[in-house]
Amino acid sequence: MARYISKLPSARFAETWPRHLALLGSTGSIGRSALAILERLPGHFKVEALAGGRNTRLLAAQALRWRPDYLAVQDEKSALELKRSLEGEPSFRPEILVGPPGYAGVAALPEVDLVLSAQSGAAGLNATYAAVRAGKVVALANKESLVLAGELIRKECGRNGASILPVDSEHNAVFQCLLGSPPAAEQFAGSAGPVGGESLKRIILTASGGPFRGWTAEAMSGVTPEEALAHPTWSMGAKISIDSATMMNKGMEIVEACHLYGLPAADVEVLIHPQSIIHALVEFKDSSRLAQLGVPDMRIPISCCLGWPGRMDSGAAELDLAAAPALSFFRPDEQNFPAPVYWRAALEEGKGLTVALNAANEVAVDLFLRKEIGFMDIIRLARLTLDNWRESSDPDNMEDVLCMDAKARAAATEYAARL
Numbered sequence: 001m002a003r004y005i006s007k008l009p010s011a012r013f014a015e016t017w018p019r020h021l022a023l024l025g026s027t028g029s030i031g032r033s034a035l036a037i038l039e040r041l042p043g044h045f046k047v048e049a050l051a052g053g054r055n056t057r058l059l060a061a062q063a064l065r066w067r068p069d070y071l072a073v074q075d076e077k078s079a080l081e082l083k084r085s086l087e088g089e090p091s092f093r094p095e096i097l098v099g100p101p102g103y104a105g106v107a108a109l110p111e112v113d114l115v116l117s118a119q120s121g122a123a124g125l126n127a128t129y130a131a132v133r134a135g136k137v138v139a140l141a142n143k144e145s146l147v148l149a150g151e152l153i154r155k156e157c158g159r160n161g162a163s164i165l166p167v168d169s170e171h172n173a174v175f176q177c178l179l180g181s182p183p184a185a186e187q188f189a190g191s192a193g194p195v196g197g198e199s200l201k202r203i204i205l206t207a208s209g210g211p212f213r214g215w216t217a218e219a220m221s222g223v224t225p226e227e228a229l230a231h232p233t234w235s236m237g238a239k240i241s242i243d244s245a246t247m248m249n250k251g252m253e254i255v256e257a258c259h260l261y262g263l264p265a266a267d268v269e270v271l272i273h274p275q276s277i278i279h280a281l282v283e284f285k286d287s288s289r290l291a292q293l294g295v296p297d298m299r300i301p302i303s304c305c306l307g308w309p310g311r312m313d314s315g316a317a318e319l320d321l322a323a324a325p326a327l328s329f330f331r332p333d334e335q336n337f338p339a340p341v342y343w344r345a346a347l348e349e350g351k352g353l354t355v356a357l358n359a360a361n362e363v364a365v366d367l368f369l370r371k372e373i374g375f376m377d378i379i380r381l382a383r384l385t386l387d388n389w390r391e392s393s394d395p396d397n398m399e400d401v402l403c404m405d406a407k408a409r410a411a412a413t414e415y416a417a418r419l
Helices: 011-015 029-039 056-066 076-085 099-107 122-133 144-160 169-179 182-189 238-246 248-261 299-307 339-349 353-369 377-387 398-416
Strands: 019-024 045-051 070-073 095-098 114-117 137-140 163-166 200-207 268-272 278-284 289-293
Touching (some): 019 029, 019 122, 029 045, 029 056, 029 114, 029 299, 045 056, 056 070, 095 099, 122 137, 122 353, 122 398, 144 163, 144 353, 144 398, 163 169, 169 200, 169 248, 169 278, 238 353, 238 377, 248 268, 248 339, 248 353, 353 398, 377 398
Parallel strands (some): 019 114, 045 070, 070 095, 114 137, 200 268
Antiparallel strands (some): 200 278
């Protein structure tokens, strides 16, 4: 029986304006889009904290615009650069926090009621977990948080009353189909009801197919980073663009969906949909299907989460169905793009394999972007890491997750040297 990962945000949260926001990953694609939405809605949000990795120039500009009391960066060098960038504003002296403890600190600030977790990669897990343990409403764009620690996050949501709102376009589409109106949402997230777990048959995630849809593995052997970054429909950061090209992202989204909606992997289907107009579908036991449609613009799911349970002006273009291209759908090519198969197997077998697969992929993508390995070596490195994994059980706590992650990264780095 399907059951959502958390309770939905409280009535008090729904009625609270302005909302006090901590934005983790403010200098990335999701963070910049979120701030663009806030620009359209003056007075609706108070930005309490911004975290921006090492892009101190952009973070300083964002800080001067939004005047948060807290900023977080990845290391001491970045903190010094940021401090220097702000010296010309003597009336503005935010506290600058550093590293994973700093990110976790801003995620758990008592004055914050909404955390947008938009860091890239496994680095986002620590802050997401801190926000959940602090009982926050978490607009979750960091898919690795659920891939690495989905069950731990589910348990912490139950203990601390945290709420998860999915920002990822496909999972937000499922969320809108299942939980689009608050009464139905309460039924699904609470006890099973007619709109809840007992009536849900499956969910269907769509995928554009990336820039190499229809290519063979042989044809992709010479792909360059520049070619792989040229996504046909979405504007995204480098890491997720490469994951889209390999279909790794779709495998991760299968794992996410299982953790978010309490489903077995067999009940999560993937269809290739090159136009990226339908983002996901939900099928019920009566064979009825609901779909969420929109232009491929991340401001739509971001605004859905920021404004829950209401709707806000996202700034995205309207979908003109009369002018849109014909919609087409295809089965995934699992022979040339086996990544989703790997993710299904890792989820079903357990033993920390999703942690290992994510670590291997992050190592491989970094090496590929630096032109140290080939495009198809990303898949080879993932397969080698899975085949040689020797853990006997899933992680029981965050310390186990981080230990497994470090072990898998070391192994993947060693295997990469042999490619």
